[in-house]
Amino acid sequence: MKAASPLRLAFAGMFAMAVAMGIGRFVYTPILPGMMEELGLSTADAGWIASANYLGYLIGALAAAGSWAHGRERLLMFSSLAASAILAGAMGLTGSMAAFLLIRFLAGLASAFVMVFMSSIVFGHLLAANRNNLQALHFGGVGLGIAASSALLAILVTEHAGWAAGWLWSAVISACGFAVVALLVGSTAPANGVAGREPALPNDRSLIKIIVAYGLFGFGYVVTATFLVAIVRQGGGGRVFEATVWMVTGLAGFPSVWLWQKISARIGLYAAYAVGCIVEVVGVTASVAMGGTIGPLLGGLLLGITFIAITALGLQTARQLVPQAPRRIFAVMTASFGVGQIVGPIVAGLLAQASGDFFLASIVAAVVLLVSGAITWSAAPKSP
Known part of the structure; x- marks a missing residue:
C-alpha cells in the first residue's frame, strides 16, 4: 500500500487523537458537573x-501488546475510532449508572486501541522519513480535542442545554473527525521497520523504573484532569468560567509537546520529564489552594502545558530504551499509565466525598507526581 506523506499522516494522527483522546476520553470532564447536578451523582460515583473508562483503557492497552494485532493495526484503529464516536452518543441516551460504567469502559478500550495502533502507524512512517519532529503535531491532537470540547460546552451553555446534549454533540464532532482521518490516512499501513512479531521486552532496570514512574504519573495527573471543572463549580465558578478553564487547558496542551521537545533537546528526556512533573505539581496545587479565578486558570494552564507532553516524553524515553519493539513497549507503557488512571479517580472521589472538597485528593496527586519525576530522574543513564 502507498503511504501518505509524513505531514499528512501527522495531521491524521492529530485528528485521531482529538477524537479518541481529547473528546473520547476527556469530554467527560466538562460534562461531569452537569451530570452530577442533574442526575444526583456523588463524587464517588463520578470517580467510578x-x-x-480507564479500566477499559488498561485492558485495551494490554490487548494491543499481543501479537494477534500484527497486520490488523489499520483496521483496528478505524474500528475503534468509529466506536469512540458511537459510544459518546450512547452516553447521552441513558441515565443509568450501570450503563455509564459499561459505555465508558468500552470507550476506554476504543481509545487505547486508537492510541496504540494509530501511533504505531504514524510514528513508524515518521521514523522512516526522519521526521520525528512531527510527533508533536500528532500528540497536539489531545489539546485540540479538549479545546473543541470546551468550545462545545460554551455554546451549549448559551443555549441552556443539558448534560446529554454535550455527549450527543460530541458524537457528531467525533464522526466528522473520523471522516477527516479516513481521508488523510488513505491506504497507509504500519511501517515500524520490524518484520513479523516483535521481541519480548528486556529485563532492564532503567526500563522498569520508567514503566513504574509512568504509572504513577497516570495517577497524579488524572485527578485534576478528571475533576478540574467540578473543582471550578464547587468553588462557585459559573458555567462560562468552567468552559474558559477547560479551553485554557486545551489551548495550552496543543503546542505543549513541541515546547517540551525543545526543552528535552537541551536538558535531556529524563530531566525534561522530571521538570514537567514539578511544573504540573504547581498547577495541581494551585487549582485547589488558590481562591478566585487565578487558581483554576493557573491549574488549567499548567495541566495543559504539561500532561500531554509528559505522556509523550515518557513514551519516547521507553522507546529509546527498546527501539526493536516499538508497539510492545508502547502498549506496556500505556497499560502502566492505565493502572494509575484507574486508581486515581477512585481514590480522589472517595477522598472528596469524605472531606467535602478536592483539596486533599489534589495534594495526594501532587505528591505522587513528585515521586514519578524523581524515579524518572534516577533512571537516567549515569555519565562515566
Missing part, C-alpha cells in the same frame, strides 16, 4: 465512572 471515570475509572471504568
Whole structure:
C-alpha cells in the first residue's frame, strides 16, 4: 500500500487523537458537573465512572501488546475510532449508572486501541522519513480535542442545554473527525521497520523504573484532569468560567509537546520529564489552594502545558530504551499509565466525598507526581 506523506499522516494522527483522546476520553470532564447536578451523582460515583473508562483503557492497552494485532493495526484503529464516536452518543441516551460504567469502559478500550495502533502507524512512517519532529503535531491532537470540547460546552451553555446534549454533540464532532482521518490516512499501513512479531521486552532496570514512574504519573495527573471543572463549580465558578478553564487547558496542551521537545533537546528526556512533573505539581496545587479565578486558570494552564507532553516524553524515553519493539513497549507503557488512571479517580472521589472538597485528593496527586519525576530522574543513564 502507498503511504501518505509524513505531514499528512501527522495531521491524521492529530485528528485521531482529538477524537479518541481529547473528546473520547476527556469530554467527560466538562460534562461531569452537569451530570452530577442533574442526575444526583456523588463524587464517588463520578470517580467510578471515570475509572471504568480507564479500566477499559488498561485492558485495551494490554490487548494491543499481543501479537494477534500484527497486520490488523489499520483496521483496528478505524474500528475503534468509529466506536469512540458511537459510544459518546450512547452516553447521552441513558441515565443509568450501570450503563455509564459499561459505555465508558468500552470507550476506554476504543481509545487505547486508537492510541496504540494509530501511533504505531504514524510514528513508524515518521521514523522512516526522519521526521520525528512531527510527533508533536500528532500528540497536539489531545489539546485540540479538549479545546473543541470546551468550545462545545460554551455554546451549549448559551443555549441552556443539558448534560446529554454535550455527549450527543460530541458524537457528531467525533464522526466528522473520523471522516477527516479516513481521508488523510488513505491506504497507509504500519511501517515500524520490524518484520513479523516483535521481541519480548528486556529485563532492564532503567526500563522498569520508567514503566513504574509512568504509572504513577497516570495517577497524579488524572485527578485534576478528571475533576478540574467540578473543582471550578464547587468553588462557585459559573458555567462560562468552567468552559474558559477547560479551553485554557486545551489551548495550552496543543503546542505543549513541541515546547517540551525543545526543552528535552537541551536538558535531556529524563530531566525534561522530571521538570514537567514539578511544573504540573504547581498547577495541581494551585487549582485547589488558590481562591478566585487565578487558581483554576493557573491549574488549567499548567495541566495543559504539561500532561500531554509528559505522556509523550515518557513514551519516547521507553522507546529509546527498546527501539526493536516499538508497539510492545508502547502498549506496556500505556497499560502502566492505565493502572494509575484507574486508581486515581477512585481514590480522589472517595477522598472528596469524605472531606467535602478536592483539596486533599489534589495534594495526594501532587505528591505522587513528585515521586514519578524523581524515579524518572534516577533512571537516567549515569555519565562515566
